[in-house]
Amino acid sequence: MANLEIVDVSHAYGPKKVLNNVNLRVGAGQVVALVGPSGCGKSTLLRAILGTHPPQSGQVLVGEKVVDGPTRDVGIVYQHYSLYEFLTARQNVAFGLMLDQTSLPFRVFNYFAWRKLRKQHLEQADEFLKKVGLYAARDQYPSEMSGGMRQRVAIAQALIMQPSVLLLDEPFGALDEATREELQLMLLQLYAENVRARSENRVPPYTVVIVTHELNEALFVSDRVVGLSQYHADGANGATIVYDRPAPIFTPDDEKDLSRFVEQKEELIQCVFSPTVQKDHLNYITFWKEHEKHPTTSGADV
Numbered sequence: 001m002a003n004l005e006i007v008d009v010s011h012a013y014g015p016k017k018v019l020n021n022v023n024l025r026v027g028a029g030q031v032v033a034l035v036g037p038s039g040c041g042k043s044t045l046l047r048a049i050l051g052t053h054p055p056q057s058g059q060v061l062v063g064e065k066v067v068d069g070p071t072r073d074v075g076i077v078y079q080h081y082s083l084y085e086f087l088t089a090r091q092n093v094a095f096g097l098m099l100d101q102t103s104l105p106f107r108v109f110n111y112f113a114w115r116k117l118r119k120q121h122l123e124q125a126d127e128f129l130k131k132v133g134l135y136a137a138r139d140q141y142p143s144e145m146s147g148g149m150r151q152r153v154a155i156a157q158a159l160i161m162q163p164s165v166l167l168l169d170e171p172f173g174a175l176d177e178a179t180r181e182e183l184q185l186m187l188l189q190l191y192a193e194n195v196r197a198r199s200e201n202r203v204p205p206y207t208v209v210i211v212t213h214e215l216n217e218a219l220f221v222s223d224r225v226v227g228l229s230q231y232h233a234d235g236a237n238g239a240t241i242v243y244d245r246p247a248p249i250f251t252p253d254d255e256k257d258l259s260r261f262v263e264q265k266e267e268l269i270q271c272v273f274s275p276t277v278q279k280d281h282l283n284y285i286t287f288w289k290e291h292e293k294h295p296t297t298s299g300a301d302v
């Protein structure tokens, strides 16, 4: 079963066609980087997955359910963190669970049961703060944290809801380079958890779609790179997927094969960003074919 399936999705704003027949299937445990020229429709696609702006035609399915509005099955983290300033890191992370699992009448009429559940939620929040490397700062308020720390809390806040798909929309775009690298490594730690789960025949816990303008980042943190572009035809019909290939998978301690990295970056630029280069894009939408031949080169479970 695919965690996310996008079927023939098209969208226009008035006369402006933005997405044209986008199809994509993402398996459990994949980390997919979505790249494309500015304004090509990446955010429009994310909003369709999130359910806030359903597409004009086609369907988005998450865990086999058609998305027709926002649900807890899809989480999102934006570039600018949206933490509650009056809550500590662990309270921020636990907040969604508290709202989701305890209604106001429950809190009023089952006070002691609610206190017990609240303690469990805070303990769960601690676990997720450990995953993003921020356990030591669990009692700090957002105003006492750096941008990178806040973004780690935002990611833990999304992960604790155990969404089928986590969307990251330029999550590190506002951070300095060194902090950005630290957060990329944190994502790789999460990916390593997927790898471990798979080796133990468990369902990998994190399925992620990350939108980034940084091609190095796209190749570094993902196991699959998807390129959206208007360039495939004359552009008048909107953007579609013109590139879909496995990315080099670097788990945190792996030695990096930089030659493959550089080669793929060049390929990506030519296919997705270079309007002067004529490419037969079908030759670059090969993820599932490559996966069938070498199932170990990517982390899809479908």
Ligand SMILES: Nc1ncnc2c1ncn2[C@@H]1O[C@H](COP(=O)(O)OP(=O)(O)OP(=O)(O)O)[C@@H](O)[C@H]1O
Binding pocket: 013, 018, 036, 037, 038, 039, 040, 041, 042, 043, 044, 045
């Ligand atoms: N609500 C809207 N009404 C009209 N046009 C819109 C609306 N939202 C987006 N657009 C237009 O649709 C196109 C795609 O926008 P979108 O934000 O999805 O692209 P993007 O790839 O995410 O861009 P960027 O990389 O710059 O963030 C752009 O030309 C944008 O101006």
